[in-house]
Structures are given as C-alpha cells and as structure tokens.
Amino acid sequence: MDTLKNIILSTARQTIEIEAATLQDLRNSLDEGFVATVEAIYAATGRVILTGIGKSAIIAQKIVATLNSTGTPAIFLHAADAIHGDLGMIQVQDVVICLSKSGETPEIKVLVPLIKNLGTMLIGMVSNKDSYLAKQAQFILHTPIDREADPNNLAPTASTTAQMAMGDALATSLCALRGFSPKDFAQFHPGGSLGKQLYLRVSDLYTHNARPMVDPATGIKRTILEITSKRLGATAVVDTDEKVLGIVTxxxxxxxxxxxDNWTDVCAQDIMSVHPKTIFAHAMAVHALEIMRKYSISQLLVVDEEEKYVGVVHLHDLIREGIV
Structure with a gap:
C-alpha cells in the first residue's frame, strides 16, 4: 500500500515539477518576437481565428474563450474542418493562429498553404522552430518544451500547459493594450458571479424587500410585529423626515x-442600536458584502443621496445573486 502511495505522489509531483519548469522556460523565451506578434494582432482589423488538431484544438478553443471574454473577438476553426469546407469563414483581414507542438502535422501542412493563399496573416504557436509551420508563419509564438510530463514522454501534458499559458499571456497583453476595464469585463460576463460583482448595485436588490420602519416612540409590541412581518430580522428607527436614527434587530x-424583567413600557428608542451601518443605494452590491463581513452583520439600511431611509439589503439578497 505504501509503495502504491509513493508511486502516485512521486508521479504527480514530478508532473507538476516538469510543467512548472516548462512554464519557466516559456517565460524566459518571451522576447521581441512575442511583442511584434501581439502588436500585429492588436493592429489587425479582423478577428483572431485559432486552429489546431487533436489536443492543440482543445487548447485553441480555451484560448478563443479567453480572448473573447477580454475584448479580442476570436473564433475557433478545427483544422480538419477547415480543409473540408470551413475555410470560408476566414477573411483576409483576419489573423490565424495555428497551434501545433511539432509543426509537422499532416492536416497543418495541408491547411497552411490555403491560409497563405487567402492573404491572411498566419501565426504559428509551435514548439519546434525548425518545423514546417514555423518556417511558413509570418510570426511565431514559441512554446519551448523539453519533455512531456507523463512517464513515457508521449502524452500532451507539458506542451499543452505551455500552449495554454501562451494563450493567456497573449490575451492579457492584448487586454492591457486595449485598456480593457472592469466595466468592460462585466459587459461580457453579465450572468456570472464575477460580472455581478462588477455591475450589480444595492439599488438592484433592496427594492425587492419590504421597508420595515418605526419611529422612536413605537412600543415594543409594534416594533416586534414590524420586524416579524417584514421578514428581514430588523427594522429601521427613523425621524419625521425618515432619516435614520437607529436600528432594532x-x-x-x-x-x-x-x-x-418587565419590558411592556419599552419603546424602540430604548433598545435600538444608534449609528447603524448604512449604505447608499447607488453603491456596488459587493461593497455591501464587504461591510457585512467586516462587522459580522446580515443586513444594511439603505439610504438615498439625501440620506433618507429607503430600504434594507440583506445577506440573503447577495447569496441569491451569487455574490457570496
């Protein structure tokens, strides 16, 4: 049993060590050629089309997703499909990035002349600089690979890790050149929790809740009923102008x-917490979460720009929206 455990752990650790070394080699290989490639893509007026075969095709699809989500329009074209009718999706103003570890794959050798005949810019993401793809491409994204991480040095592991990291480096470099902002990111990710953190505001949440509210002289029974009926675990205590005086939770x-022992004559102002935590309606929802976490509370009183009480945002609202 110990022998089996040792085999598993040593193999896994060796895999990670090999891939980590591959990434370090990739980092050290970035040079003026990489800069020129990024600048060429940035200057292009068309889309970025990524193509490949086998595992490289899978990595190409991931890079397409990353480029699209960070402001660079991209599509995926399978190399086999390209030579069987899908080549028509490539336009002269586009940029084609072809992924291949060896740069000698038969499908790639067929595809490359067709792309060049279209007059489209061709970039090769390749490990072998002396390969057919590297020699035919106008630009090279070099992904150096010493060996694969599997015990037989055969399965695409370290090489696909390098390709994915190169794709991320390309996407983030273009993102920086485009000045891609959190607001832009939210526009492309409106349905996910990351996007919601960047665009969802308190005003999108509190309006769906009741607005529990009592004045300072409200008796304890009526205060309890207000808390219970509005189902938010608290009520605001406000003055005649609806400015917040306190909160009863x-x-x-x-x-x-x-x-x-005797609380029949108690009123809201006797037990309220003064200076409760509030948040402006226009504030980001994620900021409301930060306040709740900091003070270990589950609700915030919401105020407008004139600091009048308008409602309550509850931790459950943030959970429901996937902010937490």
Missing part, C-alpha cells in the same frame, strides 16, 4: 429580554 430584542 432580532439580537437587540434578545438582549432586551436578558436585561429586563
């Missing part, structure tokens, strides 16, 4: 019961 009620 479930916790305040429990502490009152622990402290007092």
């Amino acid at each position: 479930d916790g305040d009620l429990r502490r009152m019961l622990e402290r007092l």
Whole structure:
C-alpha cells in the first residue's frame, strides 16, 4: 500500500515539477518576437481565428474563450474542418493562429498553404522552430518544451500547459493594450458571479424587500410585529423626515429580554442600536458584502443621496445573486 502511495505522489509531483519548469522556460523565451506578434494582432482589423488538431484544438478553443471574454473577438476553426469546407469563414483581414507542438502535422501542412493563399496573416504557436509551420508563419509564438510530463514522454501534458499559458499571456497583453476595464469585463460576463460583482448595485436588490420602519416612540409590541412581518430580522428607527436614527434587530430584542424583567413600557428608542451601518443605494452590491463581513452583520439600511431611509439589503439578497 505504501509503495502504491509513493508511486502516485512521486508521479504527480514530478508532473507538476516538469510543467512548472516548462512554464519557466516559456517565460524566459518571451522576447521581441512575442511583442511584434501581439502588436500585429492588436493592429489587425479582423478577428483572431485559432486552429489546431487533436489536443492543440482543445487548447485553441480555451484560448478563443479567453480572448473573447477580454475584448479580442476570436473564433475557433478545427483544422480538419477547415480543409473540408470551413475555410470560408476566414477573411483576409483576419489573423490565424495555428497551434501545433511539432509543426509537422499532416492536416497543418495541408491547411497552411490555403491560409497563405487567402492573404491572411498566419501565426504559428509551435514548439519546434525548425518545423514546417514555423518556417511558413509570418510570426511565431514559441512554446519551448523539453519533455512531456507523463512517464513515457508521449502524452500532451507539458506542451499543452505551455500552449495554454501562451494563450493567456497573449490575451492579457492584448487586454492591457486595449485598456480593457472592469466595466468592460462585466459587459461580457453579465450572468456570472464575477460580472455581478462588477455591475450589480444595492439599488438592484433592496427594492425587492419590504421597508420595515418605526419611529422612536413605537412600543415594543409594534416594533416586534414590524420586524416579524417584514421578514428581514430588523427594522429601521427613523425621524419625521425618515432619516435614520437607529436600528432594532432580532439580537437587540434578545438582549432586551436578558436585561429586563418587565419590558411592556419599552419603546424602540430604548433598545435600538444608534449609528447603524448604512449604505447608499447607488453603491456596488459587493461593497455591501464587504461591510457585512467586516462587522459580522446580515443586513444594511439603505439610504438615498439625501440620506433618507429607503430600504434594507440583506445577506440573503447577495447569496441569491451569487455574490457570496
């Protein structure tokens, strides 16, 4: 059993070590050629088309997704499909990035002359600089590979790791050149939790909740009913102008019961927490979460620009939207 455990751990650790070394070699290989390639893609007026065969095709699809999500329009074209009718999707103003570890794959050798005949810019992402693809491409994204990470040095492992990292480096470099902002990112990711952190505001949340509210002289029974009926675990205490004076929470009620034997004459102002945490309606929802986490609370009173009480945002609202 120990022998089996040792085989598993040593193999896994060796794999990670080989791939880590591959990434370090990739980092050290970045030079003026990489800069020129990024600048050429940035200056192009068309799309970035990524193509490949086998595992390289799978990596190409991931790079396409990353480019699209960071502001560079990209599409995937399988190398086998390209030579069987799909070549028509390539336009002269596009940029084609062809992924191949060896640069000698038969499908790639067929595809490369067809791309060049279209007058389209060809970039080779290749490990072998002396390969057919490298010699035919106008630009090279070199992904040096000493060996694959599997015990037989055969399965695409370290080479695909290098390709994926090169794709990320390309996408992030273009992202920086385009001045791609968090607002732009949110536009391309409106349905995910990352996007919601960047565009969802408190005003998108609190309007769906009730607005529990009492004045300072409201009796304890009526205060409890207000908290219970509005189902937010608290009520705001406001003045005649609806400015926040305090908050009464479930916790305040429990502490009152622990402290007092007779509470029939108690009113809201006797037990409220003064200077409660508030947030502006226009604030980002993620900021509301930061405040809740910092002070270990589950709701915030929401105020408008005139600091009038307008509602409550609850931790459950943030959970429901996937912010947490």
